[in-house]
Amino acid sequence: MSRPTAGPRHLLSVADLGRDGIREILRLGDSFAEVNTRAIPKVPALRGRTVASLFFEDSTRTRLSFETAAKRLSADTVTFSAGGSSLSKGESLRDTSQTVAALGVDCVVVRHRSAGVASQLSRWLDCSVINAGDGRHEHPTQALLDCYTIRSRLGDVEGRRVAVVGDIAHSRVARSLVAALQALDAEVTLVAPATLLPPAVDSWKVAVSSRLDDVLPRADVVYLLRLQRERQDAALLPSLREFHERFGLSAERVARLADHAIVMHPGPMNRGVEIGAEVPEMHCATITEQVANGVAIRMAVLFRLLGSGAAAEAAASAPSGTRRTAQPADSVPADPAPGARRD
Numbered sequence: 001m002s003r004p005t006a007g008p009r010h011l012l013s014v015a016d017l018g019r020d021g022i023r024e025i026l027r028l029g030d031s032f033a034e035v036n037t038r039a040i041p042k043v044p045a046l047r048g049r050t051v052a053s054l055f056f057e058d059s060t061r062t063r064l065s066f067e068t069a070a071k072r073l074s075a076d077t078v079t080f081s082a083g084g085s086s087l088s089k090g091e092s093l094r095d096t097s098q099t100v101a102a103l104g105v106d107c108v109v110v111r112h113r114s115a116g117v118a119s120q121l122s123r124w125l126d127c128s129v130i131n132a133g134d135g136r137h138e139h140p141t142q143a144l145l146d147c148y149t150i151r152s153r154l155g156d157v158e159g160r161r162v163a164v165v166g167d168i169a170h171s172r173v174a175r176s177l178v179a180a181l182q183a184l185d186a187e188v189t190l191v192a193p194a195t196l197l198p199p200a201v202d203s204w205k206v207a208v209s210s211r212l213d214d215v216l217p218r219a220d221v222v223y224l225l226r227l228q229r230e231r232q233d234a235a236l237l238p239s240l241r242e243f244h245e246r247f248g249l250s251a252e253r254v255a256r257l258a259d260h261a262i263v264m265h266p267g268p269m270n271r272g273v274e275i276g277a278e279v280p281e282m283h284c285a286t287i288t289e290q291v292a293n294g295v296a297i298r299m300a301v302l303f304r305l306l307g308s309g310a311a312a313e314a315a316a317s318a319p320s321g322t323r324r325t326a327q328p329a330d331s332v333p334a335d336p337a338p339g340a341r342r343d
Helices: 018-035 061-072 093-101 117-124 140-154 172-183 212-218 240-247 287-306 308-317
Strands: 050-055 076-081 107-112 128-134 161-165 187-191 207-209 221-224 262-264
Touching (some): 018 140, 050 093, 061 287, 107 117, 117 128, 187 212
């Protein structure tokens, strides 16, 4: 496999990649998925690099996925948790992040409740920054792993009809996913009550429906979003029971899907609300596949940013006196076996 082409130093949004960048990540994902099937799923591609996780919000899947991805690339990892940190003593976000970066990290993976924090860190720090979710703004690596899962199950993303269902107004996952799907020429329909649609939904250039049952028969992918229970307190819904009756994907509704159709969810799930209790165990569901694919895709993202070409470019662009010598990656995974899926 050839080394990644020169690309941006950071991954803050899906727009940083564009169509070609997304496809490159998906192709790299094929190779790293193969690595993850080996008896010893590890390559020395980022040996000598250090990746720090700065999570100011609770996370299970994303944090563990990034840490696993970094370790399988032989990078060192530093884990930060807001609880028990100097933030409780009044330290600012800027000082905290610069303290972690001063440990000699090459990349910071950040999650924060406020939109725009990842972008701000990219201006403060002299290392690469990956957005692992910032407020209601974006969650680009979730969108990438979702596109990879669709591609793995259905052969390609182009032309696929994807129904995104649920709390779209408050979802960073939805924003990134729609952007990635549109870049890959999928057909997107948002399905939600009017109170859970974004105010400027017309600018999204997608179809919109409030009738899930009308959308299901034509859908190749049904993508369910977690209904954030705090929205119930905001009086945006009459009740969780009514939401499930109108927009929840029950086993009965799954029976109306085409045989090839798949059901996706970024997790964590509210069983019995947006998804029926038994649906995640059905063959059409890809929830655990998404988690597994997330490791391969995040390996691809880290390699693209920190592989020898990208790392050298980042080091050269750092201000004088703060540059770190970019060490070439020792090796990269081999090309997938003949016959493996490629774009």
